[in-house]
Amino acid sequence: MPVYFLEIIVVALGLVMLMIDAFVKLEDKRSIAWLGMIGLAVVFGLLFAVKWPESTDGVFWQFYESGDSFSLYFKGIAIVATFLVLLMATIYTPIVVAQTARPEKDAHPQSGLGEFFALPMFACAGLMWMASANNLVSIFVSLETVTISFYIMVAYLRRNVGSLEAGVKYLILGALSTAFLVYGFAWLFGITGTMQLDGIKEALTSSDVNVTAALFAFALILVSLAFKVGGAPFHFWIPDVYQGAPTPITAFLSVGSKAAGFLVLLRLISPFLASDALVGKVTVVLGAIAFLTLLIGNLAALPQKNFKRLLAYSSVAHAGFLLMALACTPRASETAAGTSPAQVIAFYLGAYLLMTLLAFLVVTVIRSQMVSEEVDAFRGLAKRSPFLSLALLFAMASLAGIPLTAGFVGKFLVFKLAIEQEQWFLLVVGLIGAAAGFYYYLKIAASMYLATPAKDASTEPLQATMLTKTIMVILMVAIIVAGIAPNVIMGLFS
Amino acid sequence: MESAITLNHFLLVSGILFAIGLAGVLVRRNLIVIFMCLELMLAAANLTLVAFSRFNPVDGQPNYEGHVLLFFIITVAAAEVAVGLAIIVALFRSRETTDVTKINSMKY
Amino acid sequence: MTFLFYIFAALALIGGIGVVVNRNPVSAAFAMIVSFLGLAALFIQLDAYLVGILQILVYAGAIMVLFVFIIMLLDVEEEEKRRFPIIGITSSFGVAIAFTLLVSVILKRSEIGAKPLPKLAEVSGPGSSDVHRIGEMLFSQYWFPIQIVGVLLLVATVGVIVLSKKELR
Amino acid sequence: MLEIIVFLPILAALAIGLGAPARFTALGAAVITLILSLVAAIQFESNVEGMFQMGSDRPLLVMDGFPTLSLSFGVDGISLVLLLLSTLVLVAAVLVSPQESEIKGSSKLYYSSLLLIGGGAIGAFLSTDLFFLYAFHELALIPTFLMIGIFGKGEDRVKTAWTITIYLGVGSLILLVGLIMAVVGLGGTTFQIAELIAIAEDPESGIAAGDQTWIYLLLLIGFGILVSLFPFHSWAAPAYSQAPTPVAMLHAGVLKKFGLYGLIRIALPILPAGAESLANVVLILLLGNIIYLGLVTIAQKSLDRMLGYSSVMHMGYVFLGIVAANSIGVSGAVLLMFAHGVSIALLFALCGWMRDHFGTVKFEELGGIASKLPKLGLLFGFAAFAAAGLPGFANFAAEVAVFFGAFSGMGDQLGWIQWTTIIALWGVVISAVYMLRAYRNLFMGPVAPKMEIPTDLSWSTRLPLLLLLAALVAVGFVPELLNQFIRPGVDGLLPAVAG
Amino acid sequence: MDVNTLAWTVLLLPLFVAVSIVVGLKRWSGLSSLVSTGSALITLICCALMAGAEGDAKAFPWIELGTFRVDIGFQLDHLSKGMMLIVTSIGFLVHLFSLAYMKDDNGKSRYFAGLSLFMFSMTGIVLADNFVMMFIFWELVGVSSYILIGHWFHKESAADAAKKAFLTNKIGDFGFMIGILMVWILTGSIYFEEIKEAVGGGLNMTLLNIAVLLVFCGAIGKSAQLPLHVWLPDAMEGPTPVSALIHAATMVAAGVFMLARVVFLIEAAEMAAQVIAWIGAVTALVAALMALQQNDIKRILAYSTLSQLGYMVMAQGIGTPEGSDAGMFHLYTHAFFKALLFLGSGAVIYACHHEQDIWKMGGLRKKMPITFWTFALGTAALIAVPFTSGFWSKELILEEALHEGMHGPYVLAIIVAFLTPFYMTRLVIVAFFGKNRSDNADHAKEVGPIMWVPLAILAFMAIFSAYKPISGLLLANGYGSFGHLVEHFGLTAILSIIALIVGVAGAIFFYKGKDSDPINIPIFANRFKIDEFYIVLVRVFQDAVAAFLDIADRFIVDPIVARFPALSAMAAGQFLRVFQVGNVQAYAYFFGVAVLALIFYLIL
Numbered sequence A: 001m002p003v004y005f006l007e008i009i010v011v012a013l014g015l016v017m018l019m020i021d022a023f024v025k026l027e028d029k030r031s032i033a034w035l036g037m038i039g040l041a042v043v044f045g046l047l048f049a050v051k052w053p054e055s056t057d058g059v060f061w062q063f064y065e066s067g068d069s070f071s072l073y074f075k076g077i078a079i080v081a082t083f084l085v086l087l088m089a090t091i092y093t094p095i096v097v098a099q100t101a102r103p104e105k106d107a108h109p110q111s112g113l114g115e116f117f118a119l120p121m122f123a124c125a126g127l128m129w130m131a132s133a134n135n136l137v138s139i140f141v142s143l144e145t146v147t148i149s150f151y152i153m154v155a156y157l158r159r160n161v162g163s164l165e166a167g168v169k170y171l172i173l174g175a176l177s178t179a180f181l182v183y184g185f186a187w188l189f190g191i192t193g194t195m196q197l198d199g200i201k202e203a204l205t206s207s208d209v210n211v212t213a214a215l216f217a218f219a220l221i222l223v224s225l226a227f228k229v230g231g232a233p234f235h236f237w238i239p240d241v242y243q244g245a246p247t248p249i250t251a252f253l254s255v256g257s258k259a260a261g262f263l264v265l266l267r268l269i270s271p272f273l274a275s276d277a278l279v280g281k282v283t284v285v286l287g288a289i290a291f292l293t294l295l296i297g298n299l300a301a302l303p304q305k306n307f308k309r310l311l312a313y314s315s316v317a318h319a320g321f322l323l324m325a326l327a328c329t330p331r332a333s334e335t336a337a338g339t340s341p342a343q344v345i346a347f348y349l350g351a352y353l354l355m356t357l358l359a360f361l362v363v364t365v366i367r368s369q370m371v372s373e374e375v376d377a378f379r380g381l382a383k384r385s386p387f388l389s390l391a392l393l394f395a396m397a398s399l400a401g402i403p404l405t406a407g408f409v410g411k412f413l414v415f416k417l418a419i420e421q422e423q424w425f426l427l428v429v430g431l432i433g434a435a436a437g438f439y440y441y442l443k444i445a446a447s448m449y450l451a452t453p454a455k456d457a458s459t460e461p462l463q464a465t466m467l468t469k470t471i472m473v474i475l476m477v478a479i480i481v482a483g484i485a486p487n488v489i490m491g492l493f494s
Numbered sequence B: 001m002e003s004a005i006t007l008n009h010f011l012l013v014s015g016i017l018f019a020i021g022l023a024g025v026l027v028r029r030n031l032i033v034i035f036m037c038l039e040l041m042l043a044a045a046n047l048t049l050v051a052f053s054r055f056n057p058v059d060g061q062p063n064y065e066g067h068v069l070l071f072f073i074i075t076v077a078a079a080e081v082a083v084g085l086a087i088i089v090a091l092f093r094s095r096e097t098t099d100v101t102k103i104n105s106m107k108y
Numbered sequence C: 001m002t003f004l005f006y007i008f009a010a011l012a013l014i015g016g017i018g019v020v021v022n023r024n025p026v027s028a029a030f031a032m033i034v035s036f037l038g039l040a041a042l043f044i045q046l047d048a049y050l051v052g053i054l055q056i057l058v059y060a061g062a063i064m065v066l067f068v069f070i071i072m073l074l075d076v077e078e079e080e081k082r083r084f085p086i087i088g089i090t091s092s093f094g095v096a097i098a099f100t101l102l103v104s105v106i107l108k109r110s111e112i113g114a115k116p117l118p119k120l121a122e123v124s125g126p127g128s129s130d131v132h133r134i135g136e137m138l139f140s141q142y143w144f145p146i147q148i149v150g151v152l153l154l155v156a157t158v159g160v161i162v163l164s165k166k167e168l169r
Numbered sequence D: 001m002l003e004i005i006v007f008l009p010i011l012a013a014l015a016i017g018l019g020a021p022a023r024f025t026a027l028g029a030a031v032i033t034l035i036l037s038l039v040a041a042i043q044f045e046s047n048v049e050g051m052f053q054m055g056s057d058r059p060l061l062v063m064d065g066f067p068t069l070s071l072s073f074g075v076d077g078i079s080l081v082l083l084l085l086s087t088l089v090l091v092a093a094v095l096v097s098p099q100e101s102e103i104k105g106s107s108k109l110y111y112s113s114l115l116l117i118g119g120g121a122i123g124a125f126l127s128t129d130l131f132f133l134y135a136f137h138e139l140a141l142i143p144t145f146l147m148i149g150i151f152g153k154g155e156d157r158v159k160t161a162w163t164i165t166i167y168l169g170v171g172s173l174i175l176l177v178g179l180i181m182a183v184v185g186l187g188g189t190t191f192q193i194a195e196l197i198a199i200a201e202d203p204e205s206g207i208a209a210g211d212q213t214w215i216y217l218l219l220l221i222g223f224g225i226l227v228s229l230f231p232f233h234s235w236a237a238p239a240y241s242q243a244p245t246p247v248a249m250l251h252a253g254v255l256k257k258f259g260l261y262g263l264i265r266i267a268l269p270i271l272p273a274g275a276e277s278l279a280n281v282v283l284i285l286l287l288g289n290i291i292y293l294g295l296v297t298i299a300q301k302s303l304d305r306m307l308g309y310s311s312v313m314h315m316g317y318v319f320l321g322i323v324a325a326n327s328i329g330v331s332g333a334v335l336l337m338f339a340h341g342v343s344i345a346l347l348f349a350l351c352g353w354m355r356d357h358f359g360t361v362k363f364e365e366l367g368g369i370a371s372k373l374p375k376l377g378l379l380f381g382f383a384a385f386a387a388a389g390l391p392g393f394a395n396f397a398a399e400v401a402v403f404f405g406a407f408s409g410m411g412d413q414l415g416w417i418q419w420t421t422i423i424a425l426w427g428v429v430i431s432a433v434y435m436l437r438a439y440r441n442l443f444m445g446p447v448a449p450k451m452e453i454p455t456d457l458s459w460s461t462r463l464p465l466l467l468l469l470a471a472l473v474a475v476g477f478v479p480e481l482l483n484q485f486i487r488p489g490v491d492g493l494l495p496a497v498a499g
Numbered sequence E: 001m002d003v004n005t006l007a008w009t010v011l012l013l014p015l016f017v018a019v020s021i022v023v024g025l026k027r028w029s030g031l032s033s034l035v036s037t038g039s040a041l042i043t044l045i046c047c048a049l050m051a052g053a054e055g056d057a058k059a060f061p062w063i064e065l066g067t068f069r070v071d072i073g074f075q076l077d078h079l080s081k082g083m084m085l086i087v088t089s090i091g092f093l094v095h096l097f098s099l100a101y102m103k104d105d106n107g108k109s110r111y112f113a114g115l116s117l118f119m120f121s122m123t124g125i126v127l128a129d130n131f132v133m134m135f136i137f138w139e140l141v142g143v144s145s146y147i148l149i150g151h152w153f154h155k156e157s158a159a160d161a162a163k164k165a166f167l168t169n170k171i172g173d174f175g176f177m178i179g180i181l182m183v184w185i186l187t188g189s190i191y192f193e194e195i196k197e198a199v200g201g202g203l204n205m206t207l208l209n210i211a212v213l214l215v216f217c218g219a220i221g222k223s224a225q226l227p228l229h230v231w232l233p234d235a236m237e238g239p240t241p242v243s244a245l246i247h248a249a250t251m252v253a254a255g256v257f258m259l260a261r262v263v264f265l266i267e268a269a270e271m272a273a274q275v276i277a278w279i280g281a282v283t284a285l286v287a288a289l290m291a292l293q294q295n296d297i298k299r300i301l302a303y304s305t306l307s308q309l310g311y312m313v314m315a316q317g318i319g320t321p322e323g324s325d326a327g328m329f330h331l332y333t334h335a336f337f338k339a340l341l342f343l344g345s346g347a348v349i350y351a352c353h354h355e356q357d358i359w360k361m362g363g364l365r366k367k368m369p370i371t372f373w374t375f376a377l378g379t380a381a382l383i384a385v386p387f388t389s390g391f392w393s394k395e396l397i398l399e400e401a402l403h404e405g406m407h408g409p410y411v412l413a414i415i416v417a418f419l420t421p422f423y424m425t426r427l428v429i430v431a432f433f434g435k436n437r438s439d440n441a442d443h444a445k446e447v448g449p450i451m452w453v454p455l456a457i458l459a460f461m462a463i464f465s466a467y468k469p470i471s472g473l474l475l476a477n478g479y480g481s482f483g484h485l486v487e488h489f490g491l492t493a494i495l496s497i498i499a500l501i502v503g504v505a506g507a508i509f510f511y512k513g514k515d516s517d518p519i520n521i522p523i524f525a526n527r528f529k530i531d532e533f534y535i536v537l538v539r540v541f542q543d544a545v546a547a548f549l550d551i552a553d554r555f556i557v558d559p560i561v562a563r564f565p566a567l568s569a570m571a572a573g574q575f576l577r578v579f580q581v582g583n584v585q586a587y588a589y590f591f592g593v594a595v596l597a598l599i600f601y602l603i604l
Helices: A005-023 A030-047 A069-099 A113-132 A136-154 A161-192 A197-205 A211-229 A237-244 A247-274 A279-301 A307-327 A341-369 A386-400 A406-420 A424-450 A466-484 B007-027 B031-055 B064-095 C002-021 C025-045 C049-074 C085-110 C130-141 C143-163 D002-017 D022-043 D077-096 D107-126 D130-138 D141-151 D157-185 D193-201 D209-227 D236-242 D245-255 D257-270 D272-277 D279-299 D303-324 D327-358 D374-387 D394-407 D416-443 D459-477 D480-496 E003-023 E029-052 E078-101 E108-127 E131-152 E156-187 E192-200 E205-222 E231-237 E240-249 E251-261 E263-268 E270-292 E297-317 E321-351 E369-382 E389-403 E407-432 E449-464 E468-474 E482-488 E491-511 E527-577 E584-603
Strands: D053-056 D059-063 D066-070 D073-075 E060-065 E068-072
Touching: A005 A030, A005 A113, A030 A069, A030 A113, A069 A113, A069 A247, A069 A341, A069 A466, A113 A136, A113 A247, A113 C143, A136 A161, A136 A247, A136 B064, A136 C143, A161 A197, A161 A211, A161 A237, A161 B007, A161 B031, A161 B064, A161 E584, A197 A247, A211 A247, A211 A279, A211 A307, A211 C085, A211 E584, A237 A247, A237 A307, A247 A279, A247 A307, A247 A341, A279 A307, A279 A424, A279 E527, A279 E584, A307 A341, A307 A406, A307 A424, A341 A386, A341 A406, A341 A466, A386 A406, A386 A424, A386 A466, A406 A424, A406 A466, A406 D130, A406 D157, A424 D141, A424 D157, A424 E527, B007 B031, B007 C002, B007 C025, B007 C085, B007 E584, B031 B064, B031 C002, B031 C025, B031 C049, B064 C049, B064 C130, B064 C143, C002 C025, C025 C049, C049 C130, C085 E584, C130 C143, D002 D022, D002 D053, D002 D073, D002 D077, D002 D107, D022 D077, D022 D107, D073 D077, D073 D107, D077 D107, D077 D245, D077 D257, D077 D327, D077 D459, D077 D480, D107 D130, D107 D141, D107 D245, D107 D257, D130 D157, D130 D193, D130 D257, D141 D157, D141 D245, D157 D209, D157 D236, D157 D257, D157 E527, D193 D257, D209 D257, D209 D272, D209 D279, D209 D303, D236 D245, D236 D303, D245 D257, D245 D303, D245 D327, D257 D272, D257 D303, D257 D327, D257 D480, D272 D279, D279 D303, D279 D416, D279 E527, D303 D327, D303 D394, D303 D416, D327 D374, D327 D394, D327 D459, D327 D480, D327 E060, D374 D394, D374 D416, D374 D459, D394 D416, D394 D459, D394 E060, D394 E068, D394 E131, D394 E156, D416 E156, D459 D480, D480 E060, E003 E029, E003 E108, E029 E078, E029 E108, E068 E131, E078 E108, E078 E240, E078 E251, E078 E321, E078 E449, E078 E468, E108 E131, E108 E240, E108 E251, E131 E156, E131 E205, E131 E231, E131 E240, E131 E251, E156 E192, E156 E205, E156 E231, E192 E263, E205 E251, E205 E263, E205 E270, E231 E240, E231 E297, E240 E251, E240 E297, E240 E321, E251 E263, E251 E297, E251 E321, E263 E270, E263 E297, E263 E321, E270 E297, E270 E407, E270 E527, E297 E321, E297 E389, E297 E407, E321 E369, E321 E389, E321 E449, E321 E468, E369 E389, E369 E407, E369 E449, E389 E407, E389 E449, E389 E491, E407 E491
Parallel strands: none
Antiparallel strands: D053 D073, D059 D066, E060 E068
């Protein structure tokens, strides 16, 4: 099957879901989500049946990367993320229903829910396109598709002030970054005269490249992409938006948007890194951003008390590690021994997906049955719901980078890269960050296992469906397996 | 001969316009106006794009790829404005304000 | 030619400044339209007729109308005067001015733009207009992004509906 | 077979999590690993080419430009001794654990954490791949955190759990960096320890002396934190005094040895020049352990803290053997690791029993116990004498070897290490002082007035303790029992070491 | 039986007995005591057999690491064989005596296990052919001494005494171990025979002197020489038979034995030899002075032991094989008569219901005639009445000292020869003559045969052990003969006989018929306040420093190394949060500034 069918199927699925929502009377609109999940599962399976074309002469391939297992891998990440987001969305349904408008008398009690399930599908398609985009135009449009869907999804809870506030913040800053991106694209186009990444690379690596202008373009593009992935000091939106957004969407943001953002960052920056005239300053800047990101993300997470905010800072922190890997790109003139940053980033993102989504899945289950998202609300959870606590413990252990989990392998690879490239400053701050990570991730574990529950807290076990539990187990196993045998993930793209 | 208009002129105008937009984003407090300023920044970027297309011709014609990108930018901007205004309206409905400094319930 | 450039550039910039300094949102919107008109004229001066027209039709026409409409709808009032504006405003303007300076420095250093307007080859006949060319490119070469934009617009539509559905109070 | 030894405890932990009877499963798994490790000791051959025996290898990450990660296990004499230590202490630790019904909280969590701690240590000692050597050790981090935090004794248990976890976490991170630097410095082509050592021994491919110092410093700090080398020791005493008894036994007895094992197994052979250039620094630090912490130990007012500090103090002697970097000293260090592991586990077990039954282990609140509970008194006496390094117990043989190792190689002058040894010998007096004071205060003299008198140790309680004691005495009388393994192991490692 | 079997039997049988008592027999205390006594008898027989036999025993490799190798091996020469005879014979007698003395004790099994363990350890020291093995058993002797002193551990004083004895010994052992290490690196060996050969070659004399002195530290500790003598008087808290065996006859003599074993080292190191001789002599003097004013019968004997040990050490310090032999000779004779005196005092104490103050005894001569007469014979030997064993051996030491030109120590030794008769006569007069001064003494009656038979045997030995038939077994050549006396009759003999007469007469003059001590010299009674000084030393230099360091560890080291970094990270986190003001424009502002900075760096 041709590779571009994948997105088409996903979009079609999304449309079908919208149609069903509009025209079919459903008792429980969650069926729409189930449909979407089944569809996504099928698409995920189809990923392994993809055929690459013999020739890529057609106009289409100008916009669509070909023969690249990397892009398939990122599509996979997008699909898995969306799948889990839909799952979370079904769990989160009661809150969505309560927080959106109360419908007219004769309307469906779950009015407005169908779109909540359908929008992630379009975002997913956008992410998948992003994964394959190899042209400024296609990058721009797919990126914007994702961004605009996220504006909507973040602000989805119309009756919830937090959600709307998050939406506005995201909107303003997102648009700002888009403006910078566009300006940067304009300059890049001006310097190279082409929209093709291949052409851009060729132009930038030629000896008569206009260094000043190229660096200016680089700065503008970097700024906006750093914004997307949450690099400091462009990360300020993240905690606020993560906190306000509906929990499944927060998960989606932190994984899908970040993964795609990093892939685009890799794609757009690699021409600059390939140019000997530019690479020096470029890596310094990347290093500086990574440095700040690591520092701020990890340290500011230490005092956090709201769980989603904590995960937001954690997301920043992990962006720091990823940027650290990126900053450790070997110079083109050196023979690239060891792992390439791209591989490391890809692995890291895969691991990050597993652990973050597991964490969010648990949190969604908890949030759907408890009012608070404060860390203190988890007190004594271990006795109340041992399984959920264990799952969250796994997620936290992996995020903290405890060995034999996927998270550790990711950090290990990043550190190795930094040592190979002798990036000592980054290494030190990375260490500080990882150490801080032990604290703030284990804080959750401590709250669940060590603290006594509040006096008035319920002792009823939290409910989770069999499917949810199964998926949690799958994620836990995946975290461990990827931690012991990284080949399982690495094999997907190398 | 009069001093010719160079690419620099256009780029500078676009840069200044971009900066004006940025300044607007930073100083205005009305969400809608801020959003307008963001559009202004996009428009400024457009000018750069067109200027580059025109000054770096291909086969004696402007590089129309830039124009095409601009077309997409305008489209996307329109969609963004629609969505953005919808969000702002929704926020106004629940908060009765469009003052950006009052939208800070989540922090630290 | 040069004269016109300065006129229109000034128009665009003054319009822009008008957006920033007008405390009344409606005035700001109108200033924005002025700025866009100036920009459109600059586009046309760059032989980008389609783009210039689009700028007027879409931006100045559609989008700004939307803005004004919303401003009217929400009955937004003038911004209050800030209590401690000096530091915030100065530093914000400082950022903008610094950005401008940097751009000018870049222009000077890079010497990328130190070239006069190149002459275009004389082409005539059907299909020689830029509308034609761009249209052809969009719908042949760029069909794929167009499709994506289609999805984007769909999403935006759905989103706007979802977000502003009628609500019982 | 080694894979079975490594994974049996871990799988048993999993099984307990899935609902297997906790104590029974844990005990079964621990006993089987002990038996299997004894079998491994019997099958071990002293005169075999190659560094590791009974090896197994499963490549898990094969990637271009990246050294293969493989789950590979093997034993040499050193790791065999530590394997025996781990399995022995694990069995004892499981045996002294409270019955399932007595555990407030989850007995599943209790026993599976224990098994994970033990299994992690075993895995670390048996891994021949650097990555997994490191990774297995960290397996214990979270279980320890939970165990101390949930089941620990005392008000401060949560704080203590935090301290130990963060402290050791930081140590491991520093260590990780050091290890990666070493691997990268050696060409970054392999994680197999044996291959790394071979590369390091080749003068052309070894690491430059200047770099070695830095890497050794990192390893020293990293491993040092894990071993509670002065001044990175402040986590140890509170943690051990508040941890549940089996955790204190496993951690102080077994897990802590990982850092020393790492120094011997990795740092010494790969970074001989680094070890040499930093030898004097280590000497000063180890005196910090022996003298400074020895005196601090004397000042303690309760048994649990005293034992915690004493465990830290004795690490200094192991470091002395390591700094000596000759076959006598290093062998002595390995032997001391075993001896100290067993004896401190024994002491913690007794201390835990006392804490459970008297409700306190403060010196001033207890006294004259031996009059009422002679069995306890006798066992504690043995344990205390062992820990104080008296002949007849393994500790003595090991310490003697360490001292001789450290002293050898002197000409007509006393060098740094000899002076250090002389000062360190005073530590023997110090440890006798605090051990005897403790014994005097707790067991001798008139019976303390307010003390409740429980019944004496039962057979089932004594069994694990006697097991440990028997190991101590056997090795003490016939050190060759372990020496036969240690000797070829150390000889295999040390050709790289100068001197 | 060949020598190998004998040697191993002698070594291991007591261990086996000790272990079996601990493991299983302890429930049947009578059986335990009998087994233990029986094993003592067997070892005595074995030693007797071994003394006459020729041949070597096989060594057992204990530890082997590279060039370092320690065997459990035997050096069977006259020295060790003779010493073994002393140890086992006195050991057996003490076992026998204890059967009665400890008849009703609750911890009888433990007591006999301790005795057996002691026999094992002492045998190890005597038979060792290398330093490390000696050190092993050296420490074990300390352990068994600890166990036995602390036998009545529920008494505070006994518990403290046991601890004190052990720790004081440990301090000596600290030096001993360093000495061993230094000898090892100097000579490359820990085996006595190999060291002896190596000493012949040129060695670094400074280091050798230091090494020998350090080795001597071990002897200082074990033989309770100044300044580590403080533990021995306190050790009298143990059961009296223990005092007889361990703290009079054997263990404390181990230090002397060790010096005799390595006399070739002392010979080579002249400086060290001088120091050893002086320390021995000073100890003899100081201990004798302290003995003058003690009231506890066992303590008097303890100080007397110290004093006599001083003689022996001084003899080793002479640094010649002859001097060493003289020291050993005195060791042997002293072992018998001092064991006798202790057991005799034990009998007295036993009869007086554990009353130890001599001023509360009196008039026991009539009530306990056997005890009195044996005790008197022992005293005679101790105060060197001519023709008793003590006379011969002390004479020999003094002569050798004079002969080798050790004038200083010689003078001190002569002074001691005045003091010894004085305080011993005081003891006998106060305890056995006069009238009963307490109820306990009033009710005293003669002890049973199990107790007095050992006394009688020892009394015999106290007189005659210096004569050839017996001393020939113990030493290469016995000395006690008239011919010898005539041959060497000179200054020394005259002086010591004068000293004897003056001392005895003085004591009779002062103490005859007195009910309380007419002489009062507090500084002697307070033992020169050395114990108090040590207590202060320990409090200040150990406990205070330790307490200070404990506080420092909690409030300085831990905060600096751990808490401060952690807190500063947390503070940094709090600080970084401040930027997260929640206002979108602020974020945009940061965004803008960052962009500027970025561009500024990249372009300029």
